[in-house]
Amino acid sequence: MNNLTVEAIELTRLYGGREAVSNVSFSVKQGEVLGFLGPNGAGKSTTMKMLTGNLAPSAGSVKICGIDMIENPKEAKALIGYLPEMRPLYKELTVDEYLTIAARLHRVSGKHIKKAVENAKERCGLMHMSKRLIENLSNGYQQRVGIAQAIIHSPMVVILDEPTVGLDPIQIRDIRALIREIGGAHSVILSTHILPEVEMVCDHVQIIDKGKLVFNGGIDVLKRQRVGNKLLIGFSKAPAVEELLKINGVTEAEVTDNNMMRVRFAEAEAPHEAIVQASVKNGWGLYQIAPDQTSLEDVFVQLTYQDAAAEAA
Numbered sequence: 001m002n003n004l005t006v007e008a009i010e011l012t013r014l015y016g017g018r019e020a021v022s023n024v025s026f027s028v029k030q031g032e033v034l035g036f037l038g039p040n041g042a043g044k045s046t047t048m049k050m051l052t053g054n055l056a057p058s059a060g061s062v063k064i065c066g067i068d069m070i071e072n073p074k075e076a077k078a079l080i081g082y083l084p085e086m087r088p089l090y091k092e093l094t095v096d097e098y099l100t101i102a103a104r105l106h107r108v109s110g111k112h113i114k115k116a117v118e119n120a121k122e123r124c125g126l127m128h129m130s131k132r133l134i135e136n137l138s139n140g141y142q143q144r145v146g147i148a149q150a151i152i153h154s155p156m157v158v159i160l161d162e163p164t165v166g167l168d169p170i171q172i173r174d175i176r177a178l179i180r181e182i183g184g185a186h187s188v189i190l191s192t193h194i195l196p197e198v199e200m201v202c203d204h205v206q207i208i209d210k211g212k213l214v215f216n217g218g219i220d221v222l223k224r225q226r227v228g229n230k231l232l233i234g235f236s237k238a239p240a241v242e243e244l245l246k247i248n249g250v251t252e253a254e255v256t257d258n259n260m261m262r263v264r265f266a267e268a269e270a271p272h273e274a275i276v277q278a279s280v281k282n283g284w285g286l287y288q289i290a291p292d293q294t295s296l297e298d299v300f301v302q303l304t305y306q307d308a309a310a311e312a313a
């Protein structure tokens with residue numbers, strides 16, 4: 001038996017003849033936190049709704065722990081906890097009342113409900129909020145209640161759609177820590193349009209753009225894409241670009257907006273030492289030389305741009 005908790009197989013969803021999600025396949029392992037990343041309108045929510053059995057795919061299938069969502073929806077859905085983008089909270093209820101109802105809806109048996117509510121509250125840091133009306137809680141605490149209802153039946157898979165949108169920085173930090181903790185025991189799929197969030201929370205990342213997967217890999221692979229063969233160099237008496245291009249290994253050189261120089265080099269020929277020597281010899285006044293990392297945002301633009309370029313070709 002494999003330890004795949006979610007399998008999305010060639011998922012496609014049409015809206016009025018237009019493909020909102022196009023032939024998307026991926027899988028999630030037990031204990032993994034998968035980041036599902038993409039700009040607004042990319043198809044994240046549509047994919048989440050298909051994974052949770054709230055929207056039928058136009059083509060393709062979903063399996064949760066090997067159970068087909070279309071053939072056995074009841075069994076498959078029982079293994080999932082879902083927090084949609086619009087939190088399904090009854091704000092006129094207290095935290096305890098709401099979580100008790102959520103436990104019943106998730107078919108937790110009567111004698112286990114109290115324990116399930118206590119457990120979910122404890123994990124989500126809600127113990128001191130039991131008797132409070134949900135409408136009087138801060139945005140961050142309401143989000144914790146939303147996550148608590150998603151884990152109340154100890155599902156194998158927890159699916160969270162944009163869980164940190166609208167929260168302040170401290171609430172965001174707390175919710176991210178909670179997601180990592182939940183990921184230890186359950187598989188988590190987290191949709192977001194925030195790249196650093198994925199870097200902080202996820203083991204694995206998928207990037208979707210215009211309904212298609214443009215990247216699917218480990219977070220370390222995404223990070224590695226950032227460390228290109230580039231150096232950022234500061235000279236007090238900067239040489240002409242042509243002078244730098246004469247140095248062995250340097251393939252490109254340019255002046256940046258803040259008067260530094262950016263140099264690209266061939267993989268096997270790191271020119272650091274040669275640049276330092278040339279600077280000393282020619283009196284260029286080198287005061288800084290460091291690797292130049294591409295921001296994750298740039299990597300994202302490159303990946304989505306590559307896809308658009310391939311489509312146009």
Ligand code: ADP
Nearest residue numbers: 015016020038039040041042043044045046047
């Ligand atoms: P995301 O969650 O990444 O922001 P969505 O999955 O919500 O993206 O939307 C993907 C695309 O499908 C968008 O172009 C959106 O306008 C379209 N779409 C989403 N829901 C519907 C719907 N119910 N009817 C028609 N088009 C929809």
